[in-house]
Amino acid sequence: MGFRLKRAAVVHRFATACRAGSIGALRSMLAPDVTVVCDGGGKVPADLDPVGGADAVARRVIDLVQPDTSLTIEAVNGEPGVVLRSADAVLAVVSLKVVGSKIGAVWIVLNPDKLRHWA
16 A cells, blocks of 8 residues: 555544544554644634644544534545534644654644634
């Protein structure tokens, strides 16, 4: 399987784990030293510093997904990523650094100014 197909498969599994609200499934996909960086732009609550470790990252990601949140896999910076929406408003755009079959980093854009073009 080529790298692009592997990456797409990892992103698909990530989205499926998020939809299910499964911290365990999500944690199993994350590298032990994974980090998450959130950009709230000072307009949306977000961690100011990167958060590290599979358990902490899994919990941060799962906290974003509410019962009325829909997730779609879309191109984010030319690579498969995840877009979270609620009532036709984009809540977050998530991009992932895939290393082998694990996720090594998660970047989450929450800043509404940066999400306007996703609407």
